Amino acid sequence: MKMVRLGATDLKVSRICFGTWQLSPRFWGEIPMGEWREAVLAALGNGINFFDTADAYGDGFAEEQLGDVLREAGVRDDVIVATKFYWHVEDGGDRYYPDTRADYLLRAxxxxxxxxxxxHIDLYQIHAWDPLIRPEEVGAAFEKLRQDGKVRWFGVSNWNAGQMALGRAHFPLATLQPKYNLLDREAEASIFPYCLEHQIGTLVYSPLERGLLGGHCHPGQEFSDSRAKNPLFQGKRFEGLLKGIDQLRPLAEEAGLTIAQFALRWTLTHPAVTCAILGVKSARHLAAAPAAEDVLPQDVWHLAARIMEKAAGTPA
Ligand SMILES: NC(=O)c1ccc[n+]([C@@H]2O[C@H](COP(=O)([O-])OP(=O)(O)OC[C@H]3O[C@@H](n4cnc5c(N)ncnc54)[C@H](OP(=O)(O)O)[C@@H]3O)[C@@H](O)[C@H]2O)c1
Structure with a gap:
């Protein structure tokens, strides 16, 4: 597994990061936990040392499970753990709102x-932009966590360039976690240039667009998880995207890759992308990991982008 330095930090991470949002039953349904634990061990065996979680994933369930398996395997000091805070949950989950106040984030x-x-947490991220953020207050709280040895580095997720500029004025913002894949290229316009300019490491999420780019979806497929309400997985738009994916197949085959590996490699080819977070339910999903061994040739990357751009234009 290819290892890289995460932005300007001293963290050396695998280009594939293991994503744990799949342990959120609200979004992904119940998944077999034995298989999930085996997947974590298989990832470690494959050289994946980077794990992304959040307090919101399964309302703490993902963090608990990850903590258990890493402790049982005795590998905590060999891996990099990234987690997030943002959603302040009250009344047993009935009331929740973004919260980046110092007293809340220290408790979180x-x-x-x-x-x-x-x-300690290796990378502590703010999950999204809080319109009520007081960046100087966040900066002071982050500095306390750093001095107390509880957090090594800080990052943000779903922030734009202006928001990152403001954050950087108050705390050492080491990483960004944006969405990026063949079907969602919004990050290319101003977020990636900003990250490159300021040596901000990126761990991009949904590299397979929640499985759509995994190569295993078929027309008429029905989903029992949150994809059942996701417009990308519905009707004519879904079918148009699947046709686009079929056009990618010869390109993937020529590169000796499966569709999932091709889509993942496409994401990892962008120079601003440090790592891609793959959402994993079982060890079979790690079959996409060899994507990290190389990047796509310039012409193939652009051709694939054009094919999916056209496919995405299919009326819903
Ligand atoms: N910061 C944020 O706001 C944010 C938001 C979303 C996600 N994330 C993070 O990013 C991670 C990944 O994002 P994601 O789960 O949205 O996206 P993803 O990695 O694009 O999609 C994950 C889904 O793709 C399918 N899949 C995975 N590996 C595959 C393979 N090798 N071949 C075929 N299909 C495969 C699986 O679903 P099926 O097999 O059921 O199709 C899996 O649940 C999350 O776990 C989380 O850590 C962060």
């Missing part, structure tokens, strides 16, 4: 440390 961090069964 303690709770994540407890669930992850660790004394």
């Amino acid at each position: 961090c303690e709770a994540s440390l407890r669930r992850l069964k660790t004394d």
Whole structure:
């Protein structure tokens, strides 16, 4: 597995990061936990040392499970754990809102440390932009966490360039976690140039567009998870995208890759992308990991982008 330095940090991470949002039953349904634990061990065996989670995933369930398996395997010091805070949940989940106030984030961090069964978080991220953020307050709280040895580096997710500029004025913003894949290229316009200019490491999410680019979907397929309500997975738009994916097949075959590997490699080819977070339910999903071994040739990358751009234009 290819290892890289994460932005300007001292963290050396695998280009594939293991995503744990799949442990959120609200979005993904119940998944077999034995298979999931085996997947974590298989990832470790494949040289994947980077894990992304969040306190919101399954309302703490993902952090707990990840903490358990890493502790049982005795590998905590060999891996890089990234987690996130943002959603302040009250009344047993009935009331929730973004919260980046210092007192809340310090409490959220303690709770994540407890669930992850660790004394430090390698990368602590703000899950999304909070319109009520007071960046100087966040900066002071982050500095306390750093001095106390509870967090090594800080990052943000779903922030734009202007928001990152403001954040950087108040705390050392080391990473960004944006969405990026063959069907969602919004990050290319201003987010990626900003990250390249300021040496901000990126761990991009949904590289397979929630499985749509996995190569295994078929027309008329029905989904029992949150994809049942996702417009990309419905009707004519879904069928148009699947036709586009069929046109990618010869390109993937020529490169000796499956569609999932091709789509993942397409994402990893962008120079601003440090790592791609793959959402994993079972070890079979790790079959996409060899994508990280290389990048696509310039012409193939553009050709694939054009094919999917055209396919995405199919009326819904
Ligand atoms: N910061 C944020 O706001 C944010 C948002 C979303 C995600 N994330 C992070 O990013 C991670 C990945 O994002 P994601 O789950 O949206 O996207 P993804 O990796 O694009 O999609 C994951 C889904 O794709 C399918 N898949 C995975 N590997 C495959 C393979 N080798 N071949 C074929 N299909 C495969 C699986 O679903 P099926 O097999 O059921 O089709 C899996 O659940 C999450 O786990 C989370 O850590 C962060």
